[in-house]
Amino acid sequence: MHLGEIFMLLAGSLAVTAFARWRGWSAPLLVMVVAFIVSVLPFVPAIVVDGELVLTLVLPPLLYSSALEVTYLDFRRSFGQIRRLGIMLPIVTAFAVGFVVWLIAPSLGLPVALLIGAIAAPSDAVSAAAVGRRLGLPRRVMTVLSGESLVNDATAITLFRTFAAIAAGATVTWFDGILSFLVAVVVGVGLGLVIGWLVTILRTRLDDAAVLGTVSLLLPFAAYGIAERLGGSGVLAVVASGILIGHHAPRTSYATRQHERPIWQSIDVLLEGLVFGLIGLQLSTAVADVLASDLGLGTNAALALAVLGTVIVVRIVWVSGGYAVSRRIDAWLAPVRTRRGRRHLAEPKLAPKELIVISWAGMRGVVTLATATAIPAIPDDPAAADTVFLVAFVVTVGTLLLQSTTLPLIIKRLHVADDDEREQDRREIRAVLQRSAAEGLAYIENRRGEWHERYGTELTDSVIDRFVKRIRADATRSEDLATDAAAATVSAQAELSSISRDWIAARRRVVLAERDAGHLNEEVMRELLFALDAEELALDSRAAVRDDARGETP
Structure with missing residues (x-):
């Protein structure tokens, strides 16, 4: 894309977003629909996007902005629930979706099927968090949703890169995949904490809002890029540094906090509009390629709907079942740790209606769409990329339409609010x-x-x-x-x-x-x-x- 095209896309997506927010509609969906309509106009050229570039430029600032708002103490207290939903659930979802895709379309091959699972795995809590804040969801629920959306991105992207390498023809063993994941976690978190600590020292000693605001803008890209170069998870590096800096933000000058807050809010609006706009512009081309593929539209549509149903069902089962198992383990460990003189920090208790809200707040968003545009060329089946793109689109739009629009009604009907x-x-x-x-x-x-x-x-x-x-x-x-x-x-x-x-x-x-x-x-x-x-x-x-x-x- 040329600079002029990027500017037009940003301006157009911002105008559509402003209209959607004014009307109380889902801005991402409206941006995507308008972009799709624009893409079928005869005078609009086909858009070619570097998916890896989108992933690198869009993901770090969005994650950093979200991490700054995370409450560290609540995050630590709820880490058991966040770990189950942010690490284990994406892995389970990726393999469940991969199995379903392989059953329906075995010609795609197991690596591509698992690649689709990794792309569809991460949830995006932006919509859920916005609804929750407006309707007064309990803080413990908001903490779980926000923490999950930060951690699961790292898990899903690590899975995505592993399965993408296998689908592209690389030889990767299970041991290589597990080792790569562990290295990504250790290097990413460690580097993120070091960068966050250094920047925190700078922020507490320098009273210049303009300079510190500029450092804040550059930090997520630096943390992401350095971590990826060292073999770590750039996502975790950004998240770790953001949580640490956000926790110590009250010790900086008030001018710095007043300066940064509106900047990051504006960046969030621009980048989310950019991603959904890009997806909408590419959709018509992807649909045309799918129609011409060997699988055909019918199989691809069935595949996309099956994946949509799988991600919803797996989340519902995992949230309720995982919580029940965790409570039993907590009850068993508490006296054991007490006898050994260790402090036992139990997870915050969640009511059944709160678990229902969490299980239904599994909307897909920016990460799913961004990774769908970044898949490498697949030698055995070049048309598979279009199938992957279509599935990612249907899963994202489907969860936004089905879950995002009904979540407020569920919260109101269940009276999920904590007056205490x-x-x-x-x-x-x-x-x-x-x-x-x-x-x-x-x-x-x-x-x-x-x-x-x-x-x-x-x-x-x-x-x-x-x-x-x-x-x-x-x-x-x-x-x-x-x-x-x-x-x-x-x-x-x-x-x-x-x-x-x-x-x-x-x-x-x-x-x-x-x-x-x-x-x-x-x-x-x-x-x-x-x-x-x-x-x-x-x-x-x-x-x-x-x-x-x-x-x-x-």
């Missing part, structure tokens, strides 16, 4: 804000003498007294303490803005300490920090306006 969790969040917020208020007041009292000398006794005592009265008067509605207290201080005297900054810093330290101690959920912490960041931004904005009015240079 929301009340717990409110209690945590009240406790943290009250403690941070006490911490801030103690800090101010310790600095009172210094401020007496700097600003004068009368002015300092006047401002601090108003500050304390406001806090004590509003003790029953502690959620508003931050805004009211800062507003009272700043409005009293501009020269005492350092009090407000120190007050914000003190409360931020308390919030982080509570998170690190396990007393505050990470998502709640982010909400509190977002409010503190906005407060500090407002303080800086007022200072800048005041300096401009005085004709001073900040």
